[in-house]
Amino acid sequence: MTYCVAIKVNQGLVFASDSRTNAGVDYVSVYSKMHSLGVPGERTFVLLAAGNLATTQMVVNLIQRDMEQGERRGLAHAEYLYDAAHYVGELSVDVQERHAEALKQSGNSPEATFILGGQIKGRPPDIYRIYAEGNCVTASPETPYLQIGETKYGKPILDRIVSPSLSLADAGRCALVSLDSTMRSNISIGPPLELAFYRTDSFEVAPRLSLKPASPYYASVQKSWNEGLKRAFKRLPKFDWE
Amino acid sequence: MTYCVAIKVNQGLVFASDSRTNAGVDYVSVYSKMHSLGVPGERTFVLLAAGNLATTQMVVNLIQRDMEQGERRGLAHAEYLYDAAHYVGELSVDVQERHAEALKQSGNSPEATFILGGQIKGRPPDIYRIYAEGNCVTASPETPYLQIGETKYGKPILDRIVSPSLSLADAGRCALVSLDSTMRSNISIGPPLELAFYRTDSFEVAPRLSLKPASPYYASVQKSWNEGLKRAFKRLPKFDWE
Numbered sequence: 184m185t186y187c188v189a190i191k192v193n194q195g196l197v198f199a200s201d202s203r204t205n206a207g208v209d210y211v212s213v214y215s216k217m218h219s220l221g222v223p224g225e226r227t228f229v230l231l232a233a234g235n236l237a238t239t240q241m242v243v244n245l246i247q248r249d250m251e252q253g254e255r256r257g258l259a260h261a262e263y264l265y266d267a268a269h270y271v272g273e274l275s276v277d278v279q280e281r282h283a284e285a286l287k288q289s290g291n292s293p294e295a296t297f298i299l300g301g302q303i304k305g306r307p308p309d310i311y312r313i314y315a316e317g318n319c320v321t322a323s324p325e326t327p328y329l330q331i332g333e334t335k336y337g338k339p340i341l342d343r344i345v346s347p348s349l350s351l352a353d354a355g356r357c358a359l360v361s362l363d364s365t366m367r368s369n370i371s372i373g374p375p376l377e378l379a380f381y382r383t384d385s386f387e388v389a390p391r392l393s394l395k396p397a398s399p400y401y402a403s404v405q406k407s408w409n410e411g412l413k414r415a416f417k418r419l420p421k422f423d424w425e
Numbered sequence: 426m427t428y429c430v431a432i433k434v435n436q437g438l439v440f441a442s443d444s445r446t447n448a449g450v451d452y453v454s455v456y457s458k459m460h461s462l463g464v465p466g467e468r469t470f471v472l473l474a475a476g477n478l479a480t481t482q483m484v485v486n487l488i489q490r491d492m493e494q495g496e497r498r499g500l501a502h503a504e505y506l507y508d509a510a511h512y513v514g515e516l517s518v519d520v521q522e523r524h525a526e527a528l529k530q531s532g533n534s535p536e537a538t539f540i541l542g543g544q545i546k547g548r549p550p551d552i553y554r555i556y557a558e559g560n561c562v563t564a565s566p567e568t569p570y571l572q573i574g575e576t577k578y579g580k581p582i583l584d585r586i587v588s589p590s591l592s593l594a595d596a597g598r599c600a601l602v603s604l605d606s607t608m609r610s611n612i613s614i615g616p617p618l619e620l621a622f623y624r625t626d627s628f629e630v631a632p633r634l635s636l637k638p639a640s641p642y643y644a645s646v647q648k649s650w651n652e653g654l655k656r657a658f659k660r661l662p663k664f665d666w667e
Contacts, residue, residue, distance in 0.1 A: 400665070404661055407660060410657075413585075416595075420645045
C-alpha cells in the first residue's frame, strides 16, 4: 500500500509520500514513490505514484523516455499542466491494459493512481490527481490538497489544518503529520517519508527530504506532535458528572 | 455508513456511535445504532450495529423477543459474554441469509457487523466485534478498543491515546473525538453522537448521552479539540531551512 499527498498553498506546492511497497506481508520492500522531472528554468514536475508497482515503474519509465528523446508529446512539451496530467493518464491506461488480462487471471490488479504537480513557465503552479481510468481532477481553494493510496487515516488532520494561506513550511509539516498518523495505524505504509517543496516561479524542487524515523527532525516532530495531542486531550472539558 | 467504537478500560466500558443511515445520498435518516439490553442487577449488554439497516433491525428485534419470551437461548441465559456474542453472530448470519439472494439481484448486500459489550454477574466485563460471517473477536490490553463501520478516520487518535489505564471519562472523550474526526471527514457519518458508559459491576448503563452539534458539552469539546490541535501544530519544530 502507499500514501501520498500533495498540498497547494499560495506560496507553492508540497509533496509527500511513504516508501513501502508490499506484495503480501512477506515481500515488503522500499521504493521511492516520488519522481522529480522537468526542464531547468522552464518547467518543473513532481509525480507521486500509488498502486501496482510494475505499472507505476513503466509509466515513469515511459515519461522519462519521452522527455529524453525529445518526443513532441509528453511533459517536455505540454502547454498546460492539465495536458501533462492527461498525458500521464493516457500512458497509465495503456500500461494497465497491456497486463490487465494476465493479472486478472492471477487475481491481481494493474491499477495505479498518480498525483502530478508542478509549474510550466507563464502558468500558475497546480496539482492533479490522476485516476486509474486516466481521467483527472485538480485541487480547489476549498480543497487545497489531493491524496492517493491509503488516504483515510491521514485525512482528518488535513481537513482541520490545511488552507491556501498556510506557509509552505507549515503545509510540509501538516503533510508529515498526516503521513505519520497513517504509518502508525497501517503497517503497509512505511519509511522513509519523502517530502518535497516547490516555491512558485522557482522552477526547482527544493528542499527535498528523505526522513527516516531516526532522522533528528522527524523524531522531534513525532515527539512534539504526540505530546501536543496528549496536552490537547488532557485539556478537553470535563463531563458534568465527573 | 456508520461508525461505532467500544473501548475497554480498567474501570469499565465505553460505547459510542453516530446516528446517520443512508441508502444513496438522497435517502438519509437518523437511527440510533446503540441498543441497551439486560436483566437488572444480573447482566447488562450494549449492542452497536453497522451495515444493512434491515438486517440490524431484525437482529435487534429477535434478540429482544428472545429475552422477553424467556427463551433458553439468547442474552438472558448466556453463561459467558462470549456465548452471547456467538448467539448474536448466529442470528445475524440467519437474517442475512434470508434476504441475501434478493438483495444480491438488486446489487445490495445484507451484511451487518456488531459490537457487543457488557458484563454478566460473576464474570469480568468485555467487548466483542462480531463479523458479518458470524464469528467474533475480543479486545486485548494492547488493543483495548474495537471499531465497526467507517473505522479509518477515527483510528489514529485511538492509537495514540487509548490504554487500559485511561479513566472511563477520558475513554469517553477519546471516543467522542474519534467520532468527531470521522464526521468531519465523511458526510455519511452524522449526529447525534451517542455515548454510553458502563462501570464494572454496576450493572447499569449510565450515563448515556445523545450529543447534537448544538449540545453545549459537544460544542465545547469540538472547540477545545480544534484549538488544541492547532496549538500542537503551531508548536511543531521548524525545518532547518526556515
